[in-house]
Amino acid sequence: xxxxxxxxxxxxxxxxxxxxxxxxxxxxxxxxxxxxxxxxxxxxxxxxxxxxxxxxxxxxxxxxxxxxxxxxxxxxxxxxxxxxxxxxxxxxxxxxxxxxxxxxxxxxxxxxxxxxxxxxxxxxxxxxxxxxxxxxxxxxxxxxxxxxxxxxxxxxxxxxx
Numbered sequence: 001x002x003x004x005x006x007x008x009x010x011x012x013x014x015x016x017x018x019x020x021x022x023x024x025x026x027x028x029x030x031x032x033x034x035x036x037x038x039x040x041x042x043x044x045x046x047x048x049x050x051x052x053x054x055x056x057x058x059x060x061x062x063x064x065x066x067x068x069x070x071x072x073x074x075x076x077x078x079x080x081x082x083x084x085x086x087x088x089x090x091x092x093x094x095x096x097x098x099x100x101x102x103x104x105x106x107x108x109x110x111x112x113x114x115x116x117x118x119x120x121x122x123x124x125x126x127x128x129x130x131x132x133x134x135x136x137x138x139x140x141x142x143x144x145x146x147x148x149x150x151x152x153x154x155x156x157x158x159x160x161x
Contacts, residue, residue: 008020009025010037014060015097018051019031027095039094040074041076042060044058044130045057046058046131047147047149049136049144049147051142051143051144052106052107052108052138052141052142052143052144053081053104053105053106053107053144054104054105054106054107054136054144054147055103055104055105056102056103056105056117056119057100057101057102057103058100058101058103058119059088059099059100059101060085060098060099060100060101060119061096061097061098061099062085062099062101063096063097064096064120065121065123065124066099066120066121066129067119067120067122068083068101068103068117068118068119069117069118069120069122070103070105070115070116070117071115071116071117071118071120071131072114072115072116073113073114073116074113076108076109077107077108077109077112077113077115078105078106078107078108078115079102079106079108080103080105081104081105081106081107082102082103082104083100083101083102083103083104084102084104085099085100085101085102086099086100086102087099088100090160107136107138107142107144108142109138109142110138110142111137111138112135112136112137112139113135113136113152114132114133114134114135114136115133115152116133116134116151116152116157117131117132117134118130118131118132118157121125128150128154128157130151130152131154131157132149132150132151132152133149133150134148134149134154135148
């Protein structure tokens, strides 16, 4: 089923929209509004929007127990679609190697939608390593027209139960 989903998404999104350089770029602490007209590569992550779909590309290492999760969001507003992982090394069989995670989701509501995207353990008390607050802005046709992004301090992260 996952392979079918990956194949389906590869048909919907051009290859240039699925790949991103997450090694450098702008300072992520700048939380000014961003346009979805071009890929936004920040210090740690890259964001790409197309119509009502958005992708966040970021380094991850799920073998440590940490992974990126959408938290503090409404399922009536955002629908996570897929998560893909690509090894940062030529040999994808290296156990415990870091990878690039590509998280694809869709906006289901017009206007402003917010969520937190956190690198955390989803078990053992939900230890959070780092977290970003996103606000996506979409028009009447639910096309994402812009977004803001800001890093959160651990004290500001409150998970909805």
